[in-house]
Amino acid sequence: AKIGGRAQTRFFDQSMTRDLVRRREIEDELRLAIQRDELSIFFQPIVDLETGKIRTFEALVRWFHPVKGELRPDEFIPVAEESGVIVTLGNWITAQAARVCAQWPEDVTVAVNLSPLQIRAPGAALGIRNALREAKLDPHRLELEVTESLFIEDNHATAAFIEELAAEGVRFALDDFGTGYSSLGYINNFPFKKIKVDRSFVSGPNVGKKSEAIIRAVAEMGTQLGMEIVAEGLETIDQVQAVREAGCTLGQGYHFSRAVPDYLAAMLLAEEREG
Ligand code: C2E
Ligand code: CA
Ligand code: CA
Ligand code: CA
Numbered sequence: 001a002k003i004g005g006r007a008q009t010r011f012f013d014q015s016m017t018r019d020l021v022r023r024r025e026i027e028d029e030l031r032l033a034i035q036r037d038e039l040s041i042f043f044q045p046i047v048d049l050e051t052g053k054i055r056t057f058e059a060l061v062r063w064f065h066p067v068k069g070e071l072r073p074d075e076f077i078p079v080a081e082e083s084g085v086i087v088t089l090g091n092w093i094t095a096q097a098a099r100v101c102a103q104w105p106e107d108v109t110v111a112v113n114l115s116p117l118q119i120r121a122p123g124a125a126l127g128i129r130n131a132l133r134e135a136k137l138d139p140h141r142l143e144l145e146v147t148e149s150l151f152i153e154d155n156h157a158t159a160a161f162i163e164e165l166a167a168e169g170v171r172f173a174l175d176d177f178g179t180g181y182s183s184l185g186y187i188n189n190f191p192f193k194k195i196k197v198d199r200s201f202v203s204g205p206n207v208g209k210k211s212e213a214i215i216r217a218v219a220e221m222g223t224q225l226g227m228e229i230v231a232e233g234l235e236t237i238d239q240v241q242a243v244r245e246a247g248c249t250l251g252q253g254y255h256f257s258r259a260v261p262d263y264l265a266a267m268l269l270a271e272e273r274e275g
Contacts (some may be wrong), residue, residue, distance in 0.1 A: 004011040042259035059097035071250030090118040091127040098135035111143040116150040147181035154260035166191045199233025
């Protein structure tokens, strides 16, 4: 047992070191990635479940690394957060997304994910305003997606950020609802226009009568409060029908489309409008 234990420890140490090395590499290279043009923004449609029309595109960052290949945001966003690079990265993403959205028909909006660290950084609101101004984009066409983790800390800067930008017309969506510290207090205290129900309520092992009832209750509350409910992770027509029946007005997922490059997003819109 003793020998086995030691072997296990060594194995653990090695994989931990490998993780650390990879993280450090990612951190260093992330700083250069923007300049080297390795990052790009993909756009995933959010569809009106009544009409089937695209209402919004969510901006999702992609990193095409020359050696490591395509890196998923789940791998490098946490590194960007720990190292503080997220502030520069986040401002770049917002600026790019705003620029692309400005090319679309005026009734189509863009949604950008914001990390809590980015919001708490000094000058966070300025970064958003600069992006809007440079792209000449109406603030109403920008949606900022934030998660419940933002509210774990009761932070004055966070509240000010949301209230100021919302007053200027920027819309806020509560992302991944139901996965974290879901509290109705956030919904009561902040001017959210949308709630995005996490995809774990739509597909996977925990989906059933219970999760359906939860979606229904959230949708009912949302309707009462004048908010829209987005169902994430819709992969099948059955899932689309179920969330529609439960009262969700918007849907997103592979059933409609994966995230696509900007030229394909523009094509999807053009096709839709030609009829
Ligand atoms: P999220 O905000 O919940 O974004 C939705 C994720 O679900 C995306 O993964 C999307 O590609 C994926 N997805 C969409 N439809 C389906 C579906 O039908 N089935 C399945 N299985 N997955 C689906 P992605 O692009 O890998 O992003 C992962 C997470 O990384 C995002 O989760 C978000 O939290 C974060 N992220 C992505 N882009 C950014 C960004 O620009 N800034 C920040 N701060 N975070 C970002
Ligand atoms: Ca999101
Ligand atoms: Ca989400
Ligand atoms: Ca997520």
